[in-house]
Amino acid sequence: MSKLLTVAFGLMLATPGVAQTVTPTGGTSPTATTEDVxxxxxxxTALYDVISGPAGEARDWDRFRSLFVADAKLIPTGVRRGETxxxxxxxxxxxxxxxSGSTLEERGFFEREIxxxxxxxxxxxxxxxTYDSRWTHxxxxxxxxxxxxxxxxxxxxxxxVNIMWWGVGPDVEIPAEYLKKPD
Numbered sequence: 001m002s003k004l005l006t007v008a009f010g011l012m013l014a015t016p017g018v019a020q021t022v023t024p025t026g027g028t029s030p031t032a033t034t035e036d037v038x039x040x041x042x043x044x045t046a047l048y049d050v051i052s053g054p055a056g057e058a059r060d061w062d063r064f065r066s067l068f069v070a071d072a073k074l075i076p077t078g079v080r081r082g083e084t085x086x087x088x089x090x091x092x093x094x095x096x097x098x099x100s101g102s103t104l105e106e107r108g109f110f111e112r113e114i115x116x117x118x119x120x121x122x123x124x125x126x127x128x129x130t131y132d133s134r135w136t137h138x139x140x141x142x143x144x145x146x147x148x149x150x151x152x153x154x155x156x157x158x159x160x161v162n163i164m165w166w167g168v169g170p171d172v173e174i175p176a177e178y179l180k181k182p183d
Contacts, residue, residue, distance in 0.1 A: 018062055024154045027070020030062040037157035040118065040125055041182060043067055044149065047160065048111050054136065055108035061097050068093050068160045069152065075164035088164070110134045114144075115179035125151040130178045133167070141170040146178055 019031040036046040050064045074096045077088045091099070103109075115130035126148070133143040145167035152159045 021066070023069040024152060024159060025069045025071050029068060029070060030066040032063070032066035032157065034157075036063070036067065037159070040127065040151060040158060043151065043158045043160060044113060044116070044127065044129055044182075047149075047163075048113055048131070051104060052110045052112070053104070053108065055106060057108075058105055059101060061101060064097065065093055072160060073162045073164075075162065077164060077166045108135050110137050110139075113182075115174075116182040117178055117180060118182070123153040123155070125153075127151065128178055130174055132170070143167045144170055144172065144174055146174070 020028040021031045023029050037043050046067055050060055072093055074091050075088050077086055079086050111131050111133045113129050114132055117128045119126050129147040129149055132141045134141055145165055147163050147165045149163050150161040152161050
């Protein structure tokens with residue numbers, strides 16, 4: 001048995017009750033539902049759905065993990081108060097869950113896609129997914145921004161490779177070309 005398969009099998013045994021899939025980067029993630037990863041629309045919808053919910057509602061973090069290749073990076077960007085230079089913080093999927101998960105669940109958080117622009121070459125897609133964020137489903141928008149999402153089609157399903165985003169205040173102008181609805 002190859003070393004990769006041995007490691008993958010060992011990881012599956014280490015996480016009882018959660019089916020694992022080998023990702024295109026060689027690691028493993030929980031197995032996704034076919035509906036969540038069948039298309040670009042489906043995986044982006046699943047991404048927003050899994051982090052959104054009312055206060056007190058647990059998120060399905062294995063579902064979240066199942067959308068990403070092993071070693072995917074999430075990269076929040078922005079400008080710190082009193083500064084003019086933009087920064088980026090590179091974190092893993094598990095870092096995101098650890099740093100933001102309890103806040104999303106305790107406070108409530110709803111993020112929805114309000115526009116998307118995609119470009120494709122072969123089996124890769126780059127999606128600029130414009131979003132707005134609210135604390136409650138019908139609450140006031142407290143943030144808008146753009147998720148820059150890199151996606152891979154491995155021939156069987158779509159995977160999120162990386163997400164980098166810039167969140168801004170609710171009144172910052174988002175250019176009209178990024179507010180187009182997905183085709």
